[in-house]
Amino acid sequence: MNFIKETPDNIKELIKMARDYRSWKTRLEAVEQMKKYDCQQVKDVIARLALHDKVYRVKEEAFKVGKELGIKKHGKPIFLGRKDIGYKSSDFTKVFKKIRTKCEMENFNLNIFKENMLIIDPEMYDVMSYEKGPNLDMWIKEIYKSLPDDQKIE
Numbered sequence: 001m002n003f004i005k006e007t008p009d010n011i012k013e014l015i016k017m018a019r020d021y022r023s024w025k026t027r028l029e030a031v032e033q034m035k036k037y038d039c040q041q042v043k044d045v046i047a048r049l050a051l052h053d054k055v056y057r058v059k060e061e062a063f064k065v066g067k068e069l070g071i072k073k074h075g076k077p078i079f080l081g082r083k084d085i086g087y088k089s090s091d092f093t094k095v096f097k098k099i100r101t102k103c104e105m106e107n108f109n110l111n112i113f114k115e116n117m118l119i120i121d122p123e124m125y126d127v128m129s130y131e132k133g134p135n136l137d138m139w140i141k142e143i144y145k146s147l148p149d150d151q152k153i154e
Helices: 011-018 024-034 040-052 056-069 089-103 110-120 122-145
Strands: none
Touching: 011 024, 011 040, 024 040, 024 056, 024 122, 040 056, 089 110, 089 122, 110 122
């Protein structure tokens, strides 16, 4: 692939987009725009996304670009690890209990819950909205329904 061997004019905007953990689509768009360029700033951003993004699609696209750019970690070519969203069920329980307590929710309200999840843990919301897709609402309801009755936040 032929790369443009300069820094994109909008590099600051692209870096900001790549750091937007509220929207996997925005991070993916940043990768799409950066894949034409070969400069150190782009390589740094692509490497971070390829190695650490929790949304596998973003990670995978960044990895493909990183391979084309010849990005290495500790002198070895980067590799695409297995899919890992970075959350355990206890992480979901903790966040869901925190939201339930904060909102003093005796009766579940999906819209209020989602609004608060976006405030309390926007990255978790973003990752799970990608992972669950159209089943996100059903997943939230099921997790909420399975919460222990105690009102303590661990």
